[in-house]
Amino acid sequence: MLGRMKASAVAMAMKAFISDRFGEYGEIEDLKVDLEASRLTLRAMLRGERQSVTVSVEHYELQQEGAEVFIVLRGFSSSREWLTLLLTKLFRDKRYKIPGAAAKMLK
Numbered sequence: 231m232l233g234r235m236k237a238s239a240v241a242m243a244m245k246a247f248i249s250d251r252f253g254e255y256g257e258i259e260d261l262k263v264d265l266e267a268s269r270l271t272l273r274a275m276l277r278g279e280r281q282s283v284t285v286s287v288e289h290y291e292l293q294q295e296g297a298e299v300f301i302v303l304r305g306f307s308s309s310r311e312w313l314t315l316l317l318t319k320l321f322r323d324k325r326y327k328i329p330g331a332a333a334k335m336l337k
Contacts (some may be wrong), residue, residue: 237263244270247329268292284309285317293325300325 245261251310263270270287288305302325307315 232271233265237265243329245272248272283313285313292328299328301328302326 241261241263244247244263245253248261254277256279258272259273259275259282261272268290270290271284272286273282273284275282285308286306287303288307290304291302293300293302302323303321305322306314308314308317310325
């Protein structure tokens with residue numbers, strides 16, 4: 231139960247972070263974090279789309295440097311082949327600093 235609460239809190243923080251950075255492209259409808267499998271799954275309504283898309287980060291790694299925590303995205307899948315290709319090209323194996331609130335929960 232504690233794990234689900236932690237995953238839910240991380241999901242809320244990550245949803246806010248993603249929405250802040252990429253909100254101009256659409257709206258996140260749902261985001262789930264599987265801490266054990268190191269997997270993120272979100273459903274979003276992208277601008278110009280008629281149906282929601284689903285995107286999964288199939289695996290992520292966390293790296294800590296001092297007080298800062300970074301996430302490295304390792305693989306993607308989605309409900310749109312073109313989106314999977316784009317996400318892989320732009321974001322795979324890149325490192326992103328996790329906001330303070332979410333980073334504290336992941337330590």
